[in-house]
Amino acid sequence: MAEPLKAMYNKEFLRSLGTKIHAVYGSFDTDGFTATAMREPWEELELKARMRRITETLGTYLPSHYEEALNILYAIDKDCVGFPYLIFPDFVEVFGGKEEHWELSMAALERFTPKSSAEFAVRPFMLRDPQRMMKQMLIWAEHPDEHVRRLASEGSRPRLPWGQALPVFKRDPSPVLPLLEKLKADPSLYVRKSVANNLNDIAKDHPAVVIETARRWKGNNVNTDWIVRHGCRSLIRKAAPEIMELFGYAPEESGAPLVTAAVLAAEPAELRIGDHCELQYALTIREGEPVRIRIEYGIDFVKAGGKTSRKLFLLSDKTVPGGSRLSGARTHRWADLTTRRHYPGQHTLTLLVNGREAASTSLLLEPQNERGTVQ
Known part of the structure; x- marks a missing residue:
């Protein structure tokens, strides 16, 4: 049986991370950091709980000044790439939520997301100030890096798996639509998948909005058509008549069942x-x-x-x-x-x-x- 995903956070990982930090911040106590992070009940902690434990322990062993701590993470982030390093955006979520840290935190999320992903860490910022955060998302939607553009869409999904739901957009998705308009013909499949998933999320609460969007978008661009098809997948499964007609599925006919x-x-x-x-x-x-x-x-x-x-x-x-x-x-x-x-x-x-x-x-x-x- 394959190891559970949480097993990637182990003593070897923690010591490796501590060694990297110590190389740029000589006061960092790798042994203490590792022991504190793995204190009981470490074995019982699931993936996200282990991630948060590591993040909080970093906060204990790094400087208490937020910008100074970020600069230490910046000094090693080129060697900290991949899923385990979701702890870096998580550090921003946990320690960078104060108003005075806004600009620093936005810059940090933008920097960290290509190396792991800030799609989860951005959501508390969205919940606290959705209008301000959506302005930032619109800026990110025009970023040259596909990972940052994807963050704009993925971070605003109303129903992101593993992430906090965004009730404000479940009630009213209209603030998200201008963002998706910017990304509807994105050349990156990575971004297009996120836009499609965002549409599919919206369809679960507001099918009419997605049907209207699909009608406007379909037939104008091959990349957009891919998004429309995948973004309407839940509506296709439900056989919504307007969507079935839009995609050319044969209807029942009076006196001539299909x-x-x-x-x-x-x-x-x-x-x-x-x-x-x-x-x-x-x-x-x-x-x-x-x-x-x-x-x-x-x-x-x-x-x-x-x-x-x-x-x-x-x-x-x-x-x-x-x-x-x-x-x-x-x-x-x-x-x-x-x-x-x-x-x-x-x-x-x-x-x-x-x-x-x-x-x-x-x-x-x-x-x-x-x-x-x-x-």
Whole structure:
């Protein structure tokens, strides 16, 4: 089994960091820093808690004067690149939030983000003063470095995974839209992915805003079209009619359903958590003109309390001739994941075409045996 991500923060990492700091700041106590950071309950701390422990310990062992401490980090940051060094932006978040530190902190976040990422550290500043922070984001959106431009978008996402939510933009995303306008044709895929994710976040609370934006943006630039497609992915999964039409998915027609026949089967029909099943499907498309179709299967997963929640899995997305007969198979694994735990019970599986249910079946998921292995 792979080591948990938090294991990257260990004694070796701390001593290496301490040695780098000591080389430019001779008063730095590497042994004391390492021991203090790893004090109990270090082993129980998860990733973000370890990161914050290291940050706070840096604050104890670096000079108390914020600008002086930043200058020490600046002196070594060229050798501190990658995910573990999120502690540098985190230092800004923890110790640079005072009003008198604003300019210093903005410069530090801009400097550190290409070496790790300041997307999490910037959010408390956004929560404290969203108007001022959005002005800064608009400046960053024109920065020559793609990492800084990405920070402008990623830092303003209403629902950033692992990051603090931004309720102000969940309620009203309008301040974010001018920023996304600046970045909608960015040459960097790294930036475009962030813009698309920002749109997708907004779509969860304000679908009409994203639909209107998609209509305005689509068809003007190949980079923008990529953003529109990926930014509307949640709306496509929900088969929002306006979005399905925008992307050319075939609608139902009066007296001529899109799918004239369909079947879905799961084998075996009884299995245990940790097993896998084979899904087979077949369907026939109505006669006539070629149509664009999106084929998915959905599973109504049983939750801990007995209720169900549907998750969709993409099978195919393409244009096919009218009258096509399509079939396929997919292996689905029922092992627990970090993002999904399985519970015993009857599970309904549904075949969907352009968001409409076409066929269904069910299977019985049983518990693992007492030793945790499957039978």
